[in-house]
Amino acid sequence: xxxxxxxxxxxLVQGMTGGEGMKHTRRMLAAGTNVVGGVNPRKAGRAxxxxxxxxxxxxxxxxxxxxxxxxxxxxxxxxxxxEAAVVEAADAGIGLVVVITExxxxxxxxxxxxxxxxxxxxxxxxxxxxxxxxxxxNAGIIPADITRSGRIGLVSKSGTLTxxxxxxxxxxxFSTCVGIGGDPVVGTSHIDCLAAFQDDPDTxxxxxxxxxxxxxEERAAAHIRDHVTKPVVGYIAGFTAPEGRTMGHAGAxxxxxxGTAQAKKAALEAxxxxxxxxxxxxxxxxxxxxxxxxxxxxx
Amino acid sequence: xxxYEHEARALVEEHGIPVPRAExxxxxxxxxxxxxxxxxxxxxKAQVKTGGRGKAGGVRLAADPxxxxxxxxxxxxxxxxxxxxxxxxxxxxADIESEFYVAYVLDRAAGRFLAIASAAGxxxxxxxxxxxxxxxxxxxxxxxxxxxxxxAGAIAEAAGLxxxxxxxxxxxxxxxxxxxxxxxxxxPLVRTRQGQLLALDGKVTLDDNxxxxxxxxxxxxxxxxxxxxxxxxxxGLNYVKLDGEVGIIGNGAGLVMSTLDVVAGCGARPANxxxxxxxxxxxVMADGLSVVLSDPAVKSVFVNVFGGITACDAVADGIVxxxxxxxxxxxxxxxxxxxxxxxxxxxxxxxxxxxxQQATTMDGAARRAAELANTG
Numbered sequence: 001x002x003x004x005x006x007x008x009x010x011x012l013v014q015g016m017t018g019g020e021g022m023k024h025t026r027r028m029l030a031a032g033t034n035v036v037g038g039v040n041p042r043k044a045g046r047a048x049x050x051x052x053x054x055x056x057x058x059x060x061x062x063x064x065x066x067x068x069x070x071x072x073x074x075x076x077x078x079x080x081x082x083e084a085a086v087v088e089a090a091d092a093g094i095g096l097v098v099v100i101t102e103x104x105x106x107x108x109x110x111x112x113x114x115x116x117x118x119x120x121x122x123x124x125x126x127x128x129x130x131x132x133x134x135x136x137x138n139a140g141i142i143p144a145d146i147t148r149s150g151r152i153g154l155v156s157k158s159g160t161l162t163x164x165x166x167x168x169x170x171x172x173x174f175s176t177c178v179g180i181g182g183d184p185v186v187g188t189s190h191i192d193c194l195a196a197f198q199d200d201p202d203t204x205x206x207x208x209x210x211x212x213x214x215x216x217e218e219r220a221a222a223h224i225r226d227h228v229t230k231p232v233v234g235y236i237a238g239f240t241a242p243e244g245r246t247m248g249h250a251g252a253x254x255x256x257x258x259g260t261a262q263a264k265k266a267a268l269e270a271x272x273x274x275x276x277x278x279x280x281x282x283x284x285x286x287x288x289x290x291x292x293x294x295x296x297x298x299x
Numbered sequence: 300x301x302x303y304e305h306e307a308r309a310l311v312e313e314h315g316i317p318v319p320r321a322e323x324x325x326x327x328x329x330x331x332x333x334x335x336x337x338x339x340x341x342x343x344k345a346q347v348k349t350g351g352r353g354k355a356g357g358v359r360l361a362a363d364p365x366x367x368x369x370x371x372x373x374x375x376x377x378x379x380x381x382x383x384x385x386x387x388x389x390x391x392x393a394d395i396e397s398e399f400y401v402a403y404v405l406d407r408a409a410g411r412f413l414a415i416a417s418a419a420g421x422x423x424x425x426x427x428x429x430x431x432x433x434x435x436x437x438x439x440x441x442x443x444x445x446x447x448x449x450x451a452g453a454i455a456e457a458a459g460l461x462x463x464x465x466x467x468x469x470x471x472x473x474x475x476x477x478x479x480x481x482x483x484x485x486x487p488l489v490r491t492r493q494g495q496l497l498a499l500d501g502k503v504t505l506d507d508n509x510x511x512x513x514x515x516x517x518x519x520x521x522x523x524x525x526x527x528x529x530x531x532x533x534x535g536l537n538y539v540k541l542d543g544e545v546g547i548i549g550n551g552a553g554l555v556m557s558t559l560d561v562v563a564g565c566g567a568r569p570a571n572x573x574x575x576x577x578x579x580x581x582x583v584m585a586d587g588l589s590v591v592l593s594d595p596a597v598k599s600v601f602v603n604v605f606g607g608i609t610a611c612d613a614v615a616d617g618i619v620x621x622x623x624x625x626x627x628x629x630x631x632x633x634x635x636x637x638x639x640x641x642x643x644x645x646x647x648x649x650x651x652x653x654x655x656q657q658a659t660t661m662d663g664a665a666r667r668a669a670e671l672a673n674t675g
Contacts, residue, residue: 079508079511080511080512102577103508104508105479105506105508105509105512106405106481106506106508106509107442107476107479107506107509109410110405110410110411110412110442111442111443113410114410114411114441114442114443115443129607141577141607141608142607143606143607143637143638146637156553157553158551158552158553158554158556158557159551159553159577159607160549160550160551160553160554160605160607161551161553161554161557162553163605163607163637164554164557164605164636164661167605167636167637182552182553184405184407184481185405185407185410185411186410187410209553211552211553211556212556214407214408215407215408216407216408219408235557237553237554237556237557237560238556238559238560239559239560239563240541240556240559240560240562240563240569241556241559241572242539242541245539246539247539247552247555247556247572248537248551248552248553248555248556248572248574249552249553250507250508251407252552252553252556261560277560277564278557278560278561278564278661278662279557279561279661280660280661280662
């Protein structure tokens with residue numbers, strides 16, 4: 001098993017025929033993803049030849065689902081059209097929408113995440129690298145060849161830090177790695193992923209990567225205290241970021257004492273989460289904890 | 300993007316919320332003429348993008364045009380919490396009977412907007428919120444419904460605001476939605492002794508992501524205090540000037556923040572934050588490097604790239620391009636991993652520039668860059 005995405009997942013790509021869509025669909029296919037179709041109302045009925053696989057283009061998400069039984073869609077459409085793309089997917093009844101698009105106005109994100117929730121559709125992102133279940137499926141833009149399948153779950157706001165930790169722990173391997181995105185409003189939270197990893201028998205330990213801004217990590221800490229029995233190792237970026245300055249991500253800004261890396265680290269440590277000072281130390285903490293867990297007598 | 304008070308005032312007024320008459324200037328002589336036009340007595344308000352202006356002496360009452368000129372002269376050019384005063388707004392004073400607070404803010408945790416309202420507005424609203432939280436009403440707004448008259452009525456009633464504020468609450472929501480704002484705040488919203496409602500001061504933060512459909516914003520409001528930040532912004536780079544000596548370039552906000560932390564952990568201070576973003580081309584990398592190298596405080600540069608969408612060979616090509624164009628005199632430590640890393644490392648090896656060293660780990664590279672900055 002894994003969370004949210006497995007080799008059975010049947011994936012549509014909204015915006016597949018665009019430049020980014022083509023490039024990453026090719027990569028997803030190479031990673032083993034079962035890409036069953038693209039969506040573009042102006043190119044319905046055509047197909048795209050990706051080396052050894054021909055992928056049909058549908059006029060709508062609903063058509064794609066009818067023809068293929070798709071249950072996941074990955075959105076690569078430009079920011080101005082992202083809200084409509086997500087609403088269309090939710091209306092078609094798809095279970096998971098992965099929104100890669102960066103730079104979506106927050107009013108649009110508020111509207112489509114709220115709408116999707118009412119429809120029972122899970123959104124990952126926006127402005128995220130997507131998620132990968134190594135060896136099974138890759139929905140998004142995470143490089144597939146830096147790690148292998150294993151028993152660590154990973155959830156992160158940052159794309160490149162996701163890659164960094166996947167790489168540091170490549171020999172151990174991952175059940176699923178989820179990049180939830182760095183925007184102030186995202187469809188799936190650290191908590192949603194922690195809950196899913198807790199229920200996933202294939203996940204032994206969870207790595208949680210956070211960064212300055214907001215209080216998502218503090219809320220995750222409270223959730224861990226109350227609901228998570230699996231070991232969790234944390235890493236927080238932004239200790240040296242100055243107050244009041246936006247550091248890249250829309251969400252990465254410190255205001256007052258709220259949202260500091262120190263506050264997030266303290267909140268996680270208070271509930272027993274070990275927090276690394278650097279990505280490499282975080283990886284070492286994971287290794288030593290896995291050792292301890294595996295040596296402990298089975299209950 | 301935060302707006303100046305006078306810009307926020309103009310937006311709010313455009314949407315039909317009453318504001319006092321006011322004008323903006325950067326000249327004391329003109330301030331005198333404005334005061335005369337506004338009836339003699341005016342409030343002179345420093346235009347800076349920071350709170351706590353009143354307490355820092357940036358808001359003063361002038362009894363007549365001559366005093367308006369003197370006060371303007373005194374306030375212009377001063378520094379309020381690190382923000383230099385370049386303009387003042389002169390506004391008609393209001394005869395205040397009571398002060399209220401109304402705002403819509405993004406509630407990140409809930410993923411929606413929140414109405415915040417209080418019958419105890421004014422300068423000390425933060426203190427009210429801290430000491431008497433029950434005096435501040437917080438009410439989520441359903442994005443599909445927005446703030447209708449009925450919703451506004453419920454907010455006003457819960458906060459103990461007079462019924463006439465309902466219209467202001469509806470219009471303020473319109474400002475938020477139509478202008479793609481992530482924060483709109485009126486504080487104080489006052490009732491004058493003459494029975495008029497007026498938005499005396501306000502704050503608006505626009506969503507930079509909505510720039511594509513809000514063309515009229517232009518770039519007027521973006522006043523970078525640092526010339527390199529302005530130069531970087533012009534090239535579409537995400538650059539923030541910091542106080543240290545190690546220039547830092549990376550791809551992705553999370554990795555760059557992490558790089559700052561790791562360098563600081565090695566006993567050096569980061570000189571800046573520069574994110575070349577995802578899928579950066581050789582040109583973007585070259586631009587980034589030239590911005591960082593032109594900061595005289597920089598003693599060494601650490602380029603930390605984990606290629607995902609970004610290809611490491613493009614990054615290496617950009618470094619080589621910049622070396623030839625900028626002719627740096629400071630050492631560079633480069634760490635490349637991920638997509639096309641091997642090819643990227645080869646490109647740098649072949650160029651064999653005496654100032655460029657490669658490192659195989661993020662920690663090792665940070666240590667080396669810190670050493671070079673501390674001994675350089």
